[in-house]
Amino acid sequence: MAVTLASSPSSVGRRRADLLFQGAALLVLVMALAALAVLVATVWEDGASRLDWKFLTSFPSRRAEDAGIYHAIVGSFYVIVLTAALALPIGVAAATYLEEYGGRSPLARFIELNIANLAAVPSIIYGLLGLGLFVRAMGMGRSVLSGAATLALLALPVVILSTREALRTVPSSIREGSYALGATKWQTIWYQVLPMSLPGILTGLILALSRAIGETAPLITIGALTYIPFAPDSLWSPFTVLPIQIFNWVSRPQVAFKANAAAGILVLLTLLLTMNAIAIVLRDRYQRKGR
Amino acid sequence: MSTRRGERAIELVLFLCALLSVGTTAGIITVLAVETFAFFREVPLLEFLTGTEWTPLFANPQFGVLPLLIGTTMVSAIAMAVAVPSGLLSAIYLSEYAPDGVRRVVKPVLEVLAGVPTVVYGFFALTFVTPLLQQWLPGLSGFNALSPGIVMGLMILPLVSSLSEDAMRAVPRGLREGAYALGATRMQTAVQVVVPAAFSGITAAVILAVSRAIGETMIVAIAAGQQPRFTANPFVPIETMTAYIVQVSLGDTPQGTLEYRTIFAVGMLLFLMTFALNLVSTWLRGRFREEYN
Numbered sequence: 001m002a003v004t005l006a007s008s009p010s011s012v013g014r015r016r017a018d019l020l021f022q023g024a025a026l027l028v029l030v031m032a033l034a035a036l037a038v039l040v041a042t043v044w045e046d047g048a049s050r051l052d053w054k055f056l057t058s059f060p061s062r063r064a065e066d067a068g069i070y071h072a073i074v075g076s077f078y079v080i081v082l083t084a085a086l087a088l089p090i091g092v093a094a095a096t097y098l099e100e101y102g103g104r105s106p107l108a109r110f111i112e113l114n115i116a117n118l119a120a121v122p123s124i125i126y127g128l129l130g131l132g133l134f135v136r137a138m139g140m141g142r143s144v145l146s147g148a149a150t151l152a153l154l155a156l157p158v159v160i161l162s163t164r165e166a167l168r169t170v171p172s173s174i175r176e177g178s179y180a181l182g183a184t185k186w187q188t189i190w191y192q193v194l195p196m197s198l199p200g201i202l203t204g205l206i207l208a209l210s211r212a213i214g215e216t217a218p219l220i221t222i223g224a225l226t227y228i229p230f231a232p233d234s235l236w237s238p239f240t241v242l243p244i245q246i247f248n249w250v251s252r253p254q255v256a257f258k259a260n261a262a263a264g265i266l267v268l269l270t271l272l273l274t275m276n277a278i279a280i281v282l283r284d285r286y287q288r289k290g291r
Numbered sequence: 292m293s294t295r296r297g298e299r300a301i302e303l304v305l306f307l308c309a310l311l312s313v314g315t316t317a318g319i320i321t322v323l324a325v326e327t328f329a330f331f332r333e334v335p336l337l338e339f340l341t342g343t344e345w346t347p348l349f350a351n352p353q354f355g356v357l358p359l360l361i362g363t364t365m366v367s368a369i370a371m372a373v374a375v376p377s378g379l380l381s382a383i384y385l386s387e388y389a390p391d392g393v394r395r396v397v398k399p400v401l402e403v404l405a406g407v408p409t410v411v412y413g414f415f416a417l418t419f420v421t422p423l424l425q426q427w428l429p430g431l432s433g434f435n436a437l438s439p440g441i442v443m444g445l446m447i448l449p450l451v452s453s454l455s456e457d458a459m460r461a462v463p464r465g466l467r468e469g470a471y472a473l474g475a476t477r478m479q480t481a482v483q484v485v486v487p488a489a490f491s492g493i494t495a496a497v498i499l500a501v502s503r504a505i506g507e508t509m510i511v512a513i514a515a516g517q518q519p520r521f522t523a524n525p526f527v528p529i530e531t532m533t534a535y536i537v538q539v540s541l542g543d544t545p546q547g548t549l550e551y552r553t554i555f556a557v558g559m560l561l562f563l564m565t566f567a568l569n570l571v572s573t574w575l576r577g578r579f580r581e582e583y584n
Contacts, residue, residue, distance in 0.1 A: 276406065
């Protein structure tokens with residue numbers, strides 16, 4: 001790797017180029033942060049005046065000022081809880097197999113490669129899978145259950161990858177100590193390894209769910225409705241979620257509905273920030289314990 | 292004896308859970324393939340791949356996918372033009388310059404930027420960026436490729452930045468110290484030593500970002516329009532592959548019709564494109580890891 005210094009004759013010039021470069025990089029970062037600030041400010045300006053108790057507890061309406069997001073909040077809640085219930089056990093089990101059992105076998109390597117690829121498959125493709133598999137082939141219809149199953153498949157790669165990372169931080173001395181006391185492999189995993197990595201696993205799960213709660217495209221594709229005047233009350237109910245309701249309002253030409261969309265976004269962002277804050281607290285506590 | 296059998300049973304259950312990921316991939320391919328084959332029984336493959344008109348919902352339907360493909364390519368290219376230079380600059384800064392304090396502030400904010408739901412970015416593109424651009428570009432239509440492209444670049448920037456930074460941090464210290472010993476400044480070290488040394492890792496990051504841009508849906512569904520057009524003009528309404536799938540899903544197209552099958556054919560094309568890009572990216576990252584481990 002040859003370093004050509006000939007292009008910069010004086011050390012003053014080189015130092016100036018260095019400063020200039022540093023300035024440009026800082027400028028990019030500042031602009032990215034500014035864009036985020038402008039985004040939040042725009043949404044706040046458009047939506048804050050619409051945000052009140054009535055908005056949170058009303059059903060959709062053809063008149064923008066009467067419309068609310070109660071049904072969408074309940075729908076999002078149903079879908080996310082069910083997604084977690086599906087993705088957590090399956091994800092942790094898969095990660096445990098790959099980390100503790102699979103070793104370096106070719107099959108385990110193949111599964112790993114496959115998970116890495118799945119993590120980068122566009123979410124709308126998962127929507128098509130959900131439509132073809134859950135909604136049609138398995139006859140689950142356009143239900144809460146179909147939506148949650150689709151999002152669980154989408155969240156699985158993230159849950160698996162973060163669980164594996166958490167399992168890896170458990171020192172091998174813990175496992176050896178457990179074996180020395182006569183515990184079997186599964187007893188060691190169940191009583192020692194998994195409890196120790198629980199905060200890391202939960203952090204990963206929350207981050208995966210905070211992505212799932214903002215997902216719009218796969219749920220539109222499986223046919224979640226954009227207009228339903230009631231909240232879901234079972235796994236088989238038709239449903240809508242917050243981002244779909246926001247999309248529906250954004251797509252209408254009237255300005256009043258844009259305000260509704262902005263207010264809905266404020267609710268969604270608040271939810272996300274709360275989830276991320278919980279994840280950060282968990283991660284901090286985890287790291288302190290690890291030291 | 293029974294403990295051992297229990298242990299085996301547990302291992303089998305865990306293995307089946309791990310195998311579910313392979314099942315997911317197989318499921319995606321099967322679902323897409325079944326409907327796509329049915330589609331190509333009625334529409335010739337050549338017409339699909341080379342036709343310049345996409346009007347499957349019209350009375351006299353045309354099934355040329357090129358307008359959607361061009362729409363996707365154009366928006367993605369604009370997004371990459373924003374995300375790659377700025378993402379690389381910020382990665383170099385974070386990896387080679389930033390003091391710990393700055394990094395501690397900037398990295399979480401970039402994470403937030405990456406975590407904003409895409410429907411929010413779509414709202415931002417439609418109600419803020421497009422009107423803003425229209426002040427300077429009077430010819431810009433209310434729906435266009437430019438504004439969602441720029442906003443998508445903003446969304447992808449954190450991905451490019453964090454993956455490239457990881458790659459640069461994996462470059463051994465010795466290479467940097469060698470450059471410093473020769474009298475190089477930090478910029479010269481970064482640009483002439485660290486970036487070339489991390490090149491395959493950075494390329495993997497960029498390719499993954501392209502795949503993200505191609506598959507991104509809501510920003511374009513909201514702000515780019517729904518008019519499949521065979522054009523390279525970023526100022527007029529267009530439609531991407533993903534936005535088309537959303538458009539059809541919103542309507543009530545009955546199962547088994549040709550219109551219903553179009554979304555699977557388009558989805559198959561999208562899947563194959565992103566899958567190929569992901570494979571190349573994974574392969575490059577593996578090679579990069581081998582170089583320095």
